[in-house]
Amino acid sequence: MGRWGEGLFEGDHDLDEASYISEDAGIELYHYEIDEKDPESLGKGLAATRAHLNNGVLDRLFEQYSVKANTDDENSWGNEKLRLVILAALAMRVGATISSKYMDLLRTSYTQIHVSPKYSLPLADSNFRAPGKVQFETALRLYKNDGTPYSFDVARCAAVGCGKAHDDLDDGKKLLRCGKCKVASYCGKECQTAHWKEHKRVCKTPAQVEADLRRSSGPYVMLNV
Ligand SMILES: [Zn+2]
Numbered sequence: 001m002g003r004w005g006e007g008l009f010e011g012d013h014d015l016d017e018a019s020y021i022s023e024d025a026g027i028e029l030y031h032y033e034i035d036e037k038d039p040e041s042l043g044k045g046l047a048a049t050r051a052h053l054n055n056g057v058l059d060r061l062f063e064q065y066s067v068k069a070n071t072d073d074e075n076s077w078g079n080e081k082l083r084l085v086i087l088a089a090l091a092m093r094v095g096a097t098i099s100s101k102y103m104d105l106l107r108t109s110y111t112q113i114h115v116s117p118k119y120s121l122p123l124a125d126s127n128f129r130a131p132g133k134v135q136f137e138t139a140l141r142l143y144k145n146d147g148t149p150y151s152f153d154v155a156r157c158a159a160v161g162c163g164k165a166h167d168d169l170d171d172g173k174k175l176l177r178c179g180k181c182k183v184a185s186y187c188g189k190e191c192q193t194a195h196w197k198e199h200k201r202v203c204k205t206p207a208q209v210e211a212d213l214r215r216s217s218g219p220y221v222m223l224n225v
């Protein structure tokens with residue numbers, strides 16, 4: 001399969017990590033879509049999973065992984081700092097409590113994770129993608145840590161320092177998509193203008209993206225496994 005997107009949980013590596021972490025936690029932690037009202041949407045259900053993590057399990061895993069993250073080799077394939085990020089994202093998805101000690105650790109460690117902006121071989125594809133990093137940055141800032149689940153799947157304003165989703169906007173307002181790439185979303189003109197300097201480097205029309213893909217595949221066809 002490889003990678004089908006640039007965000008968190010959009011590549012096999014993240015999903016493999018989620019399954020290892022689930023084993024360590026003794027409970028299924030990843031499900032494609034989590035619905036608070038549907039108790040069947042996640043292994044034992046959202047509330048039971050949150051309670052399980054809050055009952056010392058999350059702290060134990062943070063402790064265990066952070067010891068390894070301290071001795072992390074930048075070039076190793078098994079990136080322990082990224083494992084901390086995946087653990088945190090899984091916890092946020094169910095609204096588990098992350099103690100302030102580990103929130104601090106996350107704020108310092110995620111910035112040290114190497115970002116691979118381009119395609120790499122699936123086996124070595126263990127790093128952050130730039131959009132995944134921004135996604136996590138936003139989550140760290142917006143996570144309420146009061147039992148409210150945080151979704152990594154909803155569209156959010158792409159402007160740095162904003163990250164608002166539909167639900168965060170005033171009634172009747174919607175996120176607007178960039179008219180050129182139709183990918184980046186913004187909560188309003190102000191955020192779009194503020195982000196343009198950075199966004200223009202990656203903003204391409206769908207036709208340009210397709211042309212780039214044709215050019216870059218050249219004589220070699222990369223098969224995802
Ligand atoms: Zn754009």
Ligand SMILES: [Zn+2]
Pocket residue numbers: 157158159162163164186187188191
């Ligand atoms: Zn915004």
